[in-house]
Amino acid sequence: MLDDRQMKMENSAQSEIYDLIVVGAGIAGLNALNAATDYLPEDAQVLLLDQKEAAGGMWNTAYDYVRLHQPHPMFTVGDMKWDWRKPSDYLAARDEVRDHLVASLDQIDQSVALTTAFGHTVTHCEEITTDQGPLAEISYHLNGTKKNTKTVRAKRAIYASGLDYALAEPQKLSSQNIVSIIPQDLYSTLNAHPGAPVYVVGGGKTGMDTILATLATDPKRQVTLISGRGTNFINRTKYIPTGLKRWTSGELASRIFRDIALQFDGDNEEHTVAHLRTVYSTDPHTENGVFLYGLQSEEEYERVKNSLKETHQDYLMDVVDSSCGPKMKLRGGANAKIPRNSIIVNCTGSFFRSEKWAGPSPLVSQNDCILSINPRNAFHFLTSVSGFFATHLLYRGLLRGRGFYTLDLETLFRKNRNAWVGATAAQAYLNQVTSVQTLPLTLLDRCGLDLDRWYPLPRRIAGLLRMKAGAAKDIAHCRRALDRVADRFDAHGTPLP
Ligand SMILES: Cc1cc2nc3c(=O)[nH]c(=O)nc-3n(C[C@H](O)[C@H](O)[C@H](O)COP(=O)(O)OP(=O)(O)OC[C@H]3O[C@@H](n4cnc5c(N)ncnc54)[C@H](O)[C@@H]3O)c2cc1C
Numbered sequence: 001m002l003d004d005r006q007m008k009m010e011n012s013a014q015s016e017i018y019d020l021i022v023v024g025a026g027i028a029g030l031n032a033l034n035a036a037t038d039y040l041p042e043d044a045q046v047l048l049l050d051q052k053e054a055a056g057g058m059w060n061t062a063y064d065y066v067r068l069h070q071p072h073p074m075f076t077v078g079d080m081k082w083d084w085r086k087p088s089d090y091l092a093a094r095d096e097v098r099d100h101l102v103a104s105l106d107q108i109d110q111s112v113a114l115t116t117a118f119g120h121t122v123t124h125c126e127e128i129t130t131d132q133g134p135l136a137e138i139s140y141h142l143n144g145t146k147k148n149t150k151t152v153r154a155k156r157a158i159y160a161s162g163l164d165y166a167l168a169e170p171q172k173l174s175s176q177n178i179v180s181i182i183p184q185d186l187y188s189t190l191n192a193h194p195g196a197p198v199y200v201v202g203g204g205k206t207g208m209d210t211i212l213a214t215l216a217t218d219p220k221r222q223v224t225l226i227s228g229r230g231t232n233f234i235n236r237t238k239y240i241p242t243g244l245k246r247w248t249s250g251e252l253a254s255r256i257f258r259d260i261a262l263q264f265d266g267d268n269e270e271h272t273v274a275h276l277r278t279v280y281s282t283d284p285h286t287e288n289g290v291f292l293y294g295l296q297s298e299e300e301y302e303r304v305k306n307s308l309k310e311t312h313q314d315y316l317m318d319v320v321d322s323s324c325g326p327k328m329k330l331r332g333g334a335n336a337k338i339p340r341n342s343i344i345v346n347c348t349g350s351f352f353r354s355e356k357w358a359g360p361s362p363l364v365s366q367n368d369c370i371l372s373i374n375p376r377n378a379f380h381f382l383t384s385v386s387g388f389f390a391t392h393l394l395y396r397g398l399l400r401g402r403g404f405y406t407l408d409l410e411t412l413f414r415k416n417r418n419a420w421v422g423a424t425a426a427q428a429y430l431n432q433v434t435s436v437q438t439l440p441l442t443l444l445d446r447c448g449l450d451l452d453r454w455y456p457l458p459r460r461i462a463g464l465l466r467m468k469a470g471a472a473k474d475i476a477h478c479r480r481a482l483d484r485v486a487d488r489f490d491a492h493g494t495p496l497p
Helices: 004-013 027-037 094-109 183-192 205-217 253-263 269-280 298-307 383-395 409-415 417-438 457-469 471-489
Strands: 017-023 045-050 113-118 120-130 133-142 150-159 179-181 198-201 223-226 231-235 290-296 308-312 316-322 325-330 335-337 343-346 370-372
Touching: 017 027, 017 133, 027 045, 027 094, 027 150, 027 383, 045 120, 094 113, 120 150, 120 370, 150 383, 179 183, 183 205, 183 343, 198 205, 205 223, 205 231, 205 290, 205 298, 231 269, 253 269, 253 417, 253 457, 253 471, 269 290, 269 417, 290 417, 298 308, 370 383, 383 417, 409 417, 409 471, 417 457, 417 471, 457 471
Parallel strands: 017 045, 017 150, 045 113, 150 370, 179 343, 198 223, 198 343, 223 308, 231 290
Antiparallel strands: 120 133, 133 150, 316 325, 325 335
16 A cells, blocks of 8 residues: 555656656566666656565465575575575575565665555556657556556566466365365464375475475374476585585586586477486486476485375376275376375466466567566566566666577476476576676676575686686577577577567
């Protein structure tokens, strides 16, 4: 809701032109907003709009036991420090992440004249031609009523609406004798059904979090995993080592991305994921077929493995009641009896679940008024990284004509997740190397999201020199792989003209 001060500013906004409007106060929008403040004067009029009642984006609504899977210092806005003294490998919990993002917005508030309009939905964002030149035009209304829709204009707008993170629904299962829930209801359901076995459907990050949260609450609970194709996780113990090992072991994230990118030729996604599994994962000997950039420590892996009653590498189709109790039906044809009152937790993923695709919109509009961090013309699979780099590049006039590659990641994800893995690695590496060639080191060093920062400076400098030395050849490889994969899946990939 707008307060009085905001309301006053809002009413005068009809006639004035904002310097910048940002849609979305998640980590992507906040990184974009923070980057833009480098180029805006202190009295710049900036409007930040979000449907939610506070900053933090999906960290306001994700399940309560979710934690970051990377060290918290690298999940931030610009290079803002977390306001606490926890060990740097501490994995922050949901509310801690949200609080950090809210505190980041407070810091940004000091550098421009910021108006926030939380609880508002944006319905329209378009570049228009006016007497004063091209401008961004945005319409928005208070959530729940379109009556007082407002239309405002700005010299620039950044649209960072996220990847449509939607709460899952409990799985619709025929049995009347089981409890089907979503992760948001885990703790209350465990309390209400002491001793009931838990079936975790989905072997990704949410599934792992759910297993660990269940066991932390009740170590004796029987937990079964139905893991689909099975998910591979990068070994955090090995690749985010602690103490002296930061000097002697592990590998820079940029080198891992390079390795995956160079494995991928645009056609060989199964090979690329197999390489990832055998070299980088916590479980190199399985046949797990999926990878979604999740990290897992060896200790977490062992805890999950040793405590699971059973794992079915299959898909749950239904649970039906039979004369001998509820029976699970799996896609592969197997049927398995399960105890009455079993708890089935839907952990099958949060992104691109709905039938509705994001509309295609260019990364930048014709006259560079609107930067759109969207999955159909994506700059990087991590929206936070896009928010940082694309905004700096846009304000410096360096986004176009440098070879930065945009790609329809939503199409790839929906059509072939392993092709998405190869392509996201190739795109991330290509755009990172191109950024290194384009932006000053002093600015690159202010990207707090950069996982290479985990390692001591000398290792990072050595990595940077190697990156620069191989740049031309590596970029050419990534470009070929991306052109090929975009062509195969009709995923519109192109260097930004
Ligand atoms: C369960 C889960 C765990 C994750 N864990 C990690 C992790 O450990 N590490 C990591 O790096 N990433 C993780 N991610 C990925 C995560 O998506 C990103 O980290 C990041 O938070 C996404 O930020 P965002 O700003 O793009 O989107 P969001 O956080 O979704 O923010 C977008 C904002 O835009 C607003 N918005 C959207 N449409 C409109 C509109 N029309 N009008 C007004 N406002 C609008 C939304 O209300 C929202 O607040 C996780 C994702 C999930 C789902």
